[in-house]
Amino acid sequence: MFAWTLRMAWRDSRHSRRRLFLYLSSIIMGVAALVSVRSFGNSLLEAVDEQAKVLLGADLSIRSRTPFDDDDESLLLEIGGNQSRQTSFSSMAYFPDQNGTRLVQVRALEGGFPYYGNLETVPPEAARSFREGPFALVDNTLMLQFQAQVGDPVKLGSYTFRIAGRLSRIPGESVAFSEFAPRIYIPFSFLDETGLIQVGSRVRYTAFIQFEPGYDTENLVEEIEPRLKELELSSDTVQERREGFQRELSNLNNFLSLVGFVALILGGIGVASSIHLYVRQRVETIAILRCIGASPLQSLGIYLVQASIMGLTGSLAGTALGLLVQRLIPAVLAGLIPLEVENSISWDAVAEGLLVGLGAALLFAAIPLLPVRRISPLLALRREYESTGKRSWDYLVLAAYMALGAALLVFSLLHAPTWMVGIGFFGALLLVFGSLFAVAKLAMTLIRRHFPSSWRYEWRQGLANLYRPHNQTIVLMLAVGLGTFFIVTLYLTQQSLLREVELVGSEGRPNLVFFDVQTDQRQGIVDLLQAKGLPIIQDVPIVTMRIKSIGGRAVEELKEDPEYGGARWALSREYRCTYRGQLDATETVIAGNFEGSFVEGSVPVSVEEGIAERLNLAIGDQLEFDVQGVPVEALVGSIRTVAWRSFQPNFFIVFPTGILEEAPQFAVLVTRTDSASDSAMIQRDVITGYPNVSAIDLSMVVQTVESILDRLTFVIRFMALFSIVTGLVVLTGAIVSGRYQRMKESVLLRTLGASRTQIRRIFFIEYFFLGALAASTGILLSLVGSWALTRFVFESQFVLEPIVTLGVLLGVVALTIGIGFANSRGILDQPPLAVLRAEE
Amino acid sequence: MILHTEQLGKTFSSGDRELSVLSAISFDVKQGSSVSIVGPSGSGKTTLLGLCAGLDRPTQGRIVLNGQDLGTLSEEGLARLRNQHVGFVFQSFQLIPTLTAIENVMVPGELHGATDIGTRAADFLQKVGLGDRFDHYPTQLSGGEQQRVALARAFINRPLILFADEPTGNLDAETSEKVEELLFDLNRENGTTLVLVTHNLDLAAKTERIISLKAGRIVADSPTHSVLGSPA
Structure with a gap:
């Protein structure tokens, strides 16, 4: 009997293969994104495996x-x-x-x-x-x-x-x-x-x-570990380097897969919506088949087979495209990867792409397909068949929804670096899709309830099209809204990050830092700068020291104590501290009081929040420092936060004045020059006189950060492109699906005397509202999204770019209208008879 | 007895309202006989046909088709029964638009798992005069031709009973006559029981018995000659 189902699926698809393929092509981009990223990722991991020794250059x-x-x-x-x-x-x-x-x-x-x-x-x-x-x-x-x-x-x-x-x-x-x-x-x-x-x-x-080939380095490292610790040496082996790299690469790979996955989900929604419409057009056929003896499962089978074959075709096409795109990825990631990568086809990635693509197509298609089982044969006798009583819940559809949700969650968890991120990603997906869905529903309800009955006919008809039966408002909202959300979120987040960096170079801010200035060089450099008319914005003394004991317990003892809650590296590191009488603008005391000068007893120091946590310190804790041989008793007087990304000298530990002045020290001098050439000139003068002093030109740092950020956002944008293209495909698919209905309507309207211009205006108004609604919802969501990203993930200031945002809004509306019109082409030229005789 | 109905009732609910479409319908149909169900629009004719053919389930009462109580059969069982023993002809032909004429005729046989179905379908299409139209799609056929394809499809599995719903309702007089002729010929040839729903009394007169419905109840059930007088 399966043979019959196959045969029927084939025959039934005869006139709609192109359309079916368009529906399922929405998954092509998603599959391509996954396959390209994963196949390249696997090539990369292989390269790491093969070239692990090269990563370290030694054993x-x-x-x-x-x-x-x-x-x-x-x-x-x-x-x-x-x-x-x-x-x-x-x-x-x-x-x-x-x-x-x-x-x-x-x-x-x-x-x-x-x-x-x-x-x-x-x-x-x-x-x-x-x-x-x-x-x-x-x-x-x-x-x-x-x-x-x-x-x-x-x-x-x-x-x-x-x-x-x-x-x-x-x-x-x-x-x-x-x-x-x-x-x-x-x-x-x-x-x-x-x-x-x-x-x-x-x-x-x-x-x-x-070592000689075959030497067991791991074993050696295990043996000498205690001595390395004792001597405060750290080691790195090929194995560790390889594992570290593989972990980082997998994270990158997984992150990009998640971005690509969004394209697949959007494509899936496109599939579901198109199949929904497709099945609606097949209701009568299914009813006839049921009349002449096809069982509910047989009729469902026909469409499941079609969806599977198209899903498989879409996945195959996506996989092929993905393997082609894979060739582009090295160029996209240029400079970010420290290895020679031989781009080979990863069959694991191909299998995963096919499986995930087919799975997505089937799961998303199942939701509109499963109700096929319940199409009554009675519909063949009369179209206006009414059911007796209320329809009970279709548990299989419910199960399909649950399976889909579970599949999305599992994929998110599998590809996220931690389960928290996985759940966060899944939650964000639900939130974005859910909001777009909810706004579409709400808009439809509001338009219907508060319909502007006094408006001109074209406006009313255009608006009414948004909620008429068989409307595709929701899927268009999802496709257009998600694309807009992506573009704007990426742009705003990148701009917010860049703005913060650019502020550094802006007027009045320090932009040139000299460090490693020895005590006997300090005055000479200050004079040099002042002679050139440059301000000494900051003159920061730095004293290096180590921690000797905390709360009367020696660092060595704490390091051995398994009960000690702090981090061992924080105990053994060298601290570069400064002393001053007041807080910097970039610092905020969150516990205790900052004391600017020392009189007698223990020295009250201010400890940065993060390092206080790692050293397990609280206000009032006793500390002993070894300041290059001289012990200094101190206590934690205050704990403060530091804006680390402010490009200026920041410190874990700040001493009050009156204690370190005589300690061996060096200085950091901060100034501002007005031009790159001034900066170059003064650097040259200082370096010539004081060769050991180093200078950082912050405007150069800004440029470098910008270039790296550009490169990273380019990678993400490249992946987001898949979602945007999918959005366009889904948009086109949805408009093509509604084409026949539109054609019938326009013929009817023309028969009733509407002019072509009027019909065009109706289309325009409908697409305008769709585009505007979807784009503005997408933009609103992206404002929330990029604000949350900059605020909580990057801990930076959110910057709104009203002009660009408005530009995107207009662009998306224009694009929606453009695609709408492009696909409605020819509708107006159809003679009424052709429409009346057409099958679909 | 090929069809037996007993105290059939059918109620539709629309919002809070209950609408009784059929009530207390009981009749039997003998194997090989032909019956018309007539009545004005809205009298419940099509609903009754749907119930008898197992396309829908009654709210009350019992239907036995070819010895099987339809109420005891699952959807799958009903589908099997329809495929093996029931044929349909509809007012609007109801050919599957994506299949060619011959494929439309083949489908019931294919579902049945019959062999040589292609040859049989071709024979049937020849018989209804469409020997040159095998590979035409429904849209490429006229109404009369479509209904002839539907007839061939209805008879391909040699059903015990054929249900026809206004089979000539969408055809002009001349074509109607040809289709009617073909319907009765095939019926006779195959020894099929015919249950016909129509409000065309001329067509009803060609069956052996007429059941009249009004407002969902049987108002008359008698042999045709006693209603319309002896056939000429």
Whole structure:
């Protein structure tokens, strides 16, 4: 009997295959989004697997914040293998030929690192040859910025190197982030010549180790773990690096899948609405079949088979498209991925795409299809068949709704980094779809209830079309509203984030920071700045120290205590503290009182909220600091919040005045220049006189943040594009579905004497209202959404862009009217007879 | 006895109101006989036909078709019964618009799982004079042709009983006559019982018995010749 169902499904679809395919093509984009992201993601994970060693460049790395001492060295000696050393820190680089300076990350390298993968340089041999003399490898971004050439000099501290090559790729590091801190490699043997390592310099010392193939690094790390801890060294193995990468990549992958998933859901809603209309047009056929003996299940089967075949076709098309799109993703993610990715087809992703696509098509189609079982054969005898009594609930339809909800929830949970995020995503989906649905319903009710009966006929007819039988107001609202929501939310969130960064560069704000200023250099630099007429906006002293004990218990003891509620890393880190008499504008005391000066007894310090939590500190807790050998007794006088993203020196711990003034310290000086050239000039002057001092030009930081943010939003926008295209397909599908009805109406109206212009005006008014309602609802939702995102996720100020928002509103309305008219083309030219004879 | 009805009643509810469309209907139909159900519009003729054919369920009473109590059958069971033993002809032809003429005729046989259904359908279409119209879709056929396809479809499974609802209601006089002729010929040839709903008394006169309905009740039930006099 299944053969008959198949045959009937085939025959029944004969005149509507194109239309059916249009319905189901709404899932193509969703499937394509999923397949492309997941297939690429799997290629990426494979690449990580294959190139894991390249990510680290060695089998094991051991890092320290202080130079390796004798104990460290003896451990390293025991570990054995091939070893390389790297000392890295931030400093200013000066390009004498171009007369330019920039903050860079200097890496002084000794030994054969990287053992796996290569420093990619131009010329290629420079990766090795720079180690043999006073040569440097300079990051490509930096070379481009200063238009420097290989062979040019570059000055680091008080030593001038020759550029041996430009660095185009460092294994395990992504290109995009080199914009933040471009790197310069120099030979280790020339490090001292630069004179850059001084008090307060933040230096990282790393040993890279390569073992014989087959050596069990994990086992070694397990063995030496206690000693590493004791010596305050941290380690990284290939395995850890791989796992870390895979975790991050899976998160990215899953996030993008979720964005793509929205396209699939929207497509699903399009499928449900089109199938609903399709089945309505088939009611009589189904009733006839039931009359001549088809069972309820057989008649349902015909349409389920059609939906399955179309769902499968849609999924196959989506999968094929997805695999094509996959080729584009490396370009989309350019610079964000630190690996060479060979884009291969992931059959897992293909299977998932087909399964999810077919599942979505069937689940969404089931809701309008299941009632087919209940179509009475009596309808073949009389159309106006009335049922006897009320229809009971269709439990299968209810079950289909529940299955759909469960499937959406499961997908969200599977692809979210945490179950909380999964539930949040699911909730947000319900909220957005639910709001659009509710507004559509409400609008229909309100228009009907308060119908403007005094308006002109075309307006009344256009409005009435919104709630007439077989209307598609809801699905159009969902398609158009969701698309608008996406576009506006992305735009507003991005703008809010950018605005915050841009504020930094705005008038009157500090934009140039000098740090690592030694005590004996401070006055000289202040004089230099003042001579140029530049204000000293901030002059911040910094003293480095460590915590010795908390509440009378030594840090070592606390670290061993399993009951201790704080974080161990927070106990052992070095703290850079300042002292001053008042709070900064970026700080707010949330507990205790800020005391600006110290008289006697324990020193009242102010602790930042986050670090207080990690150190398990409360107001009044006793603390002992080791200020470079001198013990200082303190107590927690206040706890305060800090706006970390304000581009200025911020501190975990602030001391009052009157205690640290005599401690070894260095300073951060903040000023403002009015132009990029002024900034470059003063940087040059300072660096020439004080080579160890570094400068950050905040307008440069703003540019870098903008460029990174641009790149990230481009990725998200790329994924959101799938939803927007799906919205357009669904919109077109819905308008095409209503085409026949529209045609009949227009013929009827024309028969009754309406002019073409009048009918066109009716269409225009209907699409105008639909577009305006959907777009304004989408925009309202996006205002709430982007406000919540900026406020709660990015903890930033929400910025409204009224002109752009209004532009989107008008654009979407115009697009809706445009698509509506494009698909209504020809309707007005139909001769009445053709319509009366047409079947569908 | 092919059809037996007993105290049939049918009530529709519309909002809070209950509307009785049929009440206390009882009659029997003998195998191979032909019966007309006549009455003015709204008298309940079509509703009664729907109930007898198992398309709907009565509010009261009992229907036995070919020995089977319809009230005891599930929707699936009713569908099987209709497929195997019942044929239909409708006023508005009710061909499936997406199927060709021959496919429309084949469907009941295919549902039945019959073999050589293609040949049989072709034979039937030849018999109704549409040998050259196999692959035409309903929209490509005239009303008379569509009704002839419907006749072929109704007889393809050699039903025991045929229900016809105003079979010529949508046709002009000349075409009506041809279709009527064909209907009675096929009926005779296949020994099928015919239950015909019409308000065309000329057509009713061609059956052996006439049941008259008024306001949902039987007001007369007698052999045709006693109502209209002996056939000429």
